[in-house]
Amino acid sequence: LMKTGRGEMLGKTYKSEAFMGRLGHQLATNRILIQFASFLSQEIPIRLAHRIRGLDQVPILRDMHAVQQVKAIYIRSFLEMIDFPPILNSNDEQQFAHMLGDLYTKHSGVLVQMAKGAYELREGIRSGDINVSKDVDDDFSLESLIDCHRCLDRFYMSRIGIRVLAGQYLAMRQEPQNNYIGMICQKTSPSAVVREAAVNVTKLCIERYGRAPEVQLIGRLDLTFPYIPTYLHYIVLELLKNALRATCEKFELSSSLPPVVVVIADGTDNEDVVIKITDEGGGIPRSQIEKIWSYLYTTAGSNLQKAVFSGKDHSDMSPMAGLGYGLPISRSYARYFGGDIDLMSMDGHGTDVFVYLKRLGDTKEPIPV
Ligand code: W6P
Numbered sequence: 518l519m520k521t522g523r524g525e526m527l528g529k530t531y532k533s534e535a536f537m538g539r540l541g542h543q544l545a546t547n548r549i550l551i552q553f554a555s556f557l558s559q560e561i562p563i564r565l566a567h568r569i570r571g572l573d574q575v576p577i578l579r580d581m582h583a584v585q586q587v588k589a590i591y592i593r594s595f596l597e598m599i600d601f602p603p604i605l606n607s608n609d610e611q612q613f614a615h616m617l618g619d620l621y622t623k624h625s626g627v628l629v630q631m632a633k634g635a636y637e638l639r640e641g642i643r644s645g646d647i648n649v650s651k652d653v654d655d656d657f658s659l660e661s662l663i664d665c666h667r668c669l670d671r672f673y674m675s676r677i678g679i680r681v682l683a684g685q686y687l688a689m690r691q692e693p694q695n696n697y698i699g700m701i702c703q704k705t706s707p708s709a710v711v712r713e714a715a716v717n718v719t720k721l722c723i724e725r726y727g728r729a730p731e732v733q734l735i736g737r738l739d740l741t742f743p744y745i746p747t748y749l750h751y752i753v754l755e756l757l758k759n760a761l762r763a764t765c766e767k768f769e770l771s772s773s774l775p776p777v778v779v780v781i782a783d784g785t786d787n788e789d790v791v792i793k794i795t796d797e798g799g800g801i802p803r804s805q806i807e808k809i810w811s812y813l814y815t816t817a818g819s820n821l822q823k824a825v826f827s828g829k830d831h832s833d834m835s836p837m838a839g840l841g842y843g844l845p846i847s848r849s850y851a852r853y854f855g856g857d858i859d860l861m862s863m864d865g866h867g868t869d870v871f872v873y874l875k876r877l878g879d880t881k882e883p884i885p886v
């Protein structure tokens with residue numbers, strides 16, 4: 518299967534129709550569901566196999582307990598999928614949907630599990646149990662850590678792809694909602710998504726800090742575009758968490774908090790939709806900027822380090838704390854859908870985060886090969 522790579526090519530053809538929502542504008546027909554299911558039954562095991570091999574190629578990761586557990590889930594899923602007979606009729610398709618739904622659930626803990634693995638690795642490096650230096654005689658070289666980061670990036674990117682395709686297929690089997698094709702909403706409203714995320718994060722923030730800065734929303738509040746609202750929600754949620762947390766910690770001793778300001782803009786000629794999130798939470802030193810995108814490095818000494826990686830936060834697994842994964846994962850999501858996330862910080866003052874989003878339908882699926 519892996520040698521032919523036919524699945525990847527099939528992926529492009531089917532995907533541009535199914536995933537981008539050009540298939541049937543109302544209820545997906547049985548024929549289309551059978552086609553989509555057949556495609557997934559070939560494509561997903563190929564992607565799983567690539568990731569199983571990917572995890573095996575990086576010595577640091579290969580030896581970690583959390584990674585071995587994840588690999589076991591991937592191998593079991595792979596075997597289950599290749600054992601599934603060809604999908605020829607609606608009955609087969611229904612069985613397949615059942616199996617895929619179960620797999621989807623079984624994989625929901627994978628991200629947290631991998632994050633825990635990386636956390637242990639970070640702690641090992643920091644405490645000196647794991648030695649990292651340029652010296653080839655040592656356990657791990659810096660180069661091998663870079664390999665490790667690349668492997669994780671591919672792993673998460675691939676996982677997003679599998680879950681978007683599977684999620685889209687499963688959603689297309691449900692009663693269609695207004696303006697939706699599967700998970701894709703043709704009229705996603707960034708302002709509505711930001712408002713909802715702001716309510717969620719404000720609640721978490723008050724639970725943790727006793728108060729929260731106001732989240733102001735300005736710009737193109739009326740704008741709608743085709744996107745998957747659940748993914749946009751996740752991205753904005755993670756970024757708002759960071760902004761509110763930084764604000765609360767910087768102004769711990771002040772009676773008032775500066776607001777977090779969110780601007781929504783629409784590029785010329787319907788190019789990008791851009792969301793900017795501005796906080797006055799003190800910013801990040803320039804020397805730490807690269808590390809905030811890392812799955813592996815800690816940002817020792819900075820506010821972010823205190824907030825995200827401290828032992829206290831690890832034991833108290835509040836959703837406000839997280840595992841330090843929000844930023845790189847959010848950026849992978851944005852990138853998967855053809856967009857990106859940039860961050861500009863003024864050390865001592867605050868941080869601007871820019872989320873660039875492409876209208877779905879104008880992009881090709883990026884998958885690691
Ligand atoms: C900070 C650090 C950060 C990361 C991401 C988004 C906003 C912020 N603010 O201080």
